[in-house]
Amino acid sequence: MVSNPTPQRQLRSHRPERPVARVLNSAEHHAWLARHLTGRDRWLCRMLFEHHVLTSTQIIDIAFTGRRAANLRLRNLYQWGVVHRFQPHRDRGSHPMYYVLDTAGAVALARENGIDPKELGYSREREIGRAFSLQLAHTVGCNGLFTALIRRARQPDAAGMLAAWWSAARCGRHWGDIVTPDGYGRWQENGRDVEWFVEFDFGTEQLSRLAGKLARYERLADTTGITTPVLVWMPSAAREANARKALTEALRALDRPARVPVATSSGDAAADPLDMAAPRWRRVDDLDSTGRAALADLPTLWPSLRAPTASTALTPSSAPPSLRPELTPPPPMPPPDPSSQWR
Template sequence: MTALPRPDHGPGSRYTARAATTRARPGHRLDIVALTRRLTARDLWLAAMLHEHRVLTATHIARLAFTGLRSAQRRLRTLHQYGVVDSFRPLFQTGSAPEHYTLGPAGASLLAAHAGLDTAATGWRPTSTGRIAYSPSLGHDLGVNDTLIHLAAHGRTTPGTGLELWLSERSCARRWGDIVRPDAYAHWHDGDRILPFFLEFDTGSQPLARVEAKLAGYSAFTTTTGTRPVLLLLTRTQSRDLALRRRLVAPARDLGLQVATSSVDFTTEMPWGGWWTPLTAATRRTTLTGLVVLWPGTTKAAGLEPTDADTALTLPVPPLPPQPEPGP
């Protein structure tokens, strides 16, 4: 089947980035000790999030950590001046894009210092922002992050819900890359109900046969580890969702996998809602919490416990920033 055309903008599109930023930075840089005194716990959390998830937009950051977009933009401008973050703005064929943020040189140095490692251990390079800005996978990466940020931010307005854990593609590969390489792994919780899930974000650029081939890896993961997370397949359009469902119903059943699908057409800004259809015959759409009820045998993935090989750079980053400490 021929891959679907890419949209002009949004998840799955090909971005063209303008210059990394037109914002001027001071000619001199603060040393790490002086910089640390000017940063909050939220700033350090943001640096860790950018290291983990590579790129977040100003809108993403505002949803997770600020009361509004303006307050987020003011702080991000300051962090850019300090070199904690870098930024770029993609050019759309129509409309405009928000500022996109990546880890900056001072941010990488701070994270390395907190981990007791050299800056090279963060993987940061002077060309890092450019590589992200011009990467053909940028639209895919933003689609993954956008979905999980909506889930994480939901906990700010609806206590008792949200993400308890969110691992990036890189962190997933570090843990399970010899078996599966999902785009993300997370724990959605709603009260005492928890849905551990792998996420595959499908932009329509891969042949259906290649997507089908991934199911064998998830079956091997269940068999090898004895754990059973759900697999969520999120597509860009409803038509792609239907095509995948027709292709994957039989192999998912034969492999004994718990798979649910949806598309960005449906999930929009509420991916926790009743937009997910289990990959079984004659099943209606349900919520993420509904999947917990439907599949009571779901368990968290193996390999989440810290090991001696972990450092502060490889441990999971909380999806929401730390709460400010109460004053005296």
């Protein structure tokens, strides 16, 4: 016997209204977006396309001055189909919201660069599928190293600036036949210009495999003619101590170890586990010293290392051509939008 005659559809919870996919991909919607997307919105689309996934906390670090303004703007971008969001499962507490590029954002990005959206290589299924990727924590953690640098550079009294940030995917497209770093960065502070590759070790990779990458970095240096420091971040001091032994042995086995400057750090080496600019980097083959250098002071660890110049720094022009149109890496620092656009 039916005890509750209320129609089933009235028992459903409220669903937030969002335009259907057909509307979000219509010419009318894209024309409407052209009037509503700010310079910061377009820059954020480029950042998500380049680095795949950023958390709400990381987006605040790189583009906003407060959480409320960020949440309001990200909610609009989500409803407009510019970005998509998900929240991974967590046994205790909750993760922040994770954001990826959505269809309308990808179309705007392609049109802005004068290419057909199909040439962009964008896949909505792939981007949303990152929610289930086993590499999600690794990707977000590595991105956190760079967003922490942008947060530091955006402070009123900042002395440094992140001048370049390449994703692992971009590094792989350029040098994947030799080695694929987890990222490439370039930091400028107090007249010093420092560039580096980063290996973000999450504690799951065998140390022998991590150490084996040094031979490939030596080959990369021989191929490009550019000597670039390799910074290895590890989750704990114990992991770092064990890795340093393996890395030292691998470095000694190289024909030209000077072509591969390597320094290590761990999440325990500084107050902020992800602050790369802090004095946390220790040269691998310096077994006697206990001192650690800041990011801007890396040249002091290798006095013979030449500072990068316009002709020797890694740039898109120094890399092999890609099989598809290659977008220029977005500038890591947000654009100087008027205050009215930063609400």
